[in-house]
Amino acid sequence: QVQLRESGPGLVRPSETLSLTCTVSGVSININDYYWGWVRQPPGKGLEWIGNVFHSGTSFYNPSLKSRGSMSADTSNNQFSLRLTSVTAADTAVYFCARKVNDAFDVWGQGIMVTVSS
């Protein structure tokens, strides 16, 4: 059974860097069929695609992030990560990690709430 679990701090100060990790179990992130992605959801609002990363490290981002986002894959620990720099209150959201296959996100983590506040 494939499972994803997000981890990281629940509170980040404005202008600092948000760092989250997604630990994958039940499947290797090294499989070429899959990309691994991040999606966020501000409180009471809709879903927003953040970016995807391949096990090689190749990554793609939502242009609305204005180059603040970066993602990486750690195949030895079967994890992938998100870093978002210069955060503001607008980055407060539930952050989901998910597996992408057949151009859709088929398995999701439970989500982690991240609040940006001083």
Next chain:
Amino acid sequence: QSAVTQPASVSGSPGQSITISCSGTSSDIGGSDLVSWYQQHPGKAPKLLIFEGTKRPSGVSNRFSGSISDNTASLTISGLQAEDEADYYCCSFAGTDTLWVFGGGTKLTVL
């Protein structure tokens, strides 16, 4: 940036069928069949219902079906049940610059 548009809300009675639309342009929905649909209950992670416009993952009820016509994708739910009350999101490939875009979501109320 590309945007795809969904109605804010729809409603239906148990046993009825409803359709949720996802309207885009030739740059996104009209440019490919790469549309997926997700169901999200409050406080839960989204669940994949439809991928590549019309395909259902294993385990998803055949009461859920998807279609694409021109620049609009649609999700139809037949035989509405109380458990279908949730938020529904479409997601489309939007070209090599924007890549992936979600619709704003539709709240389904089962009356």
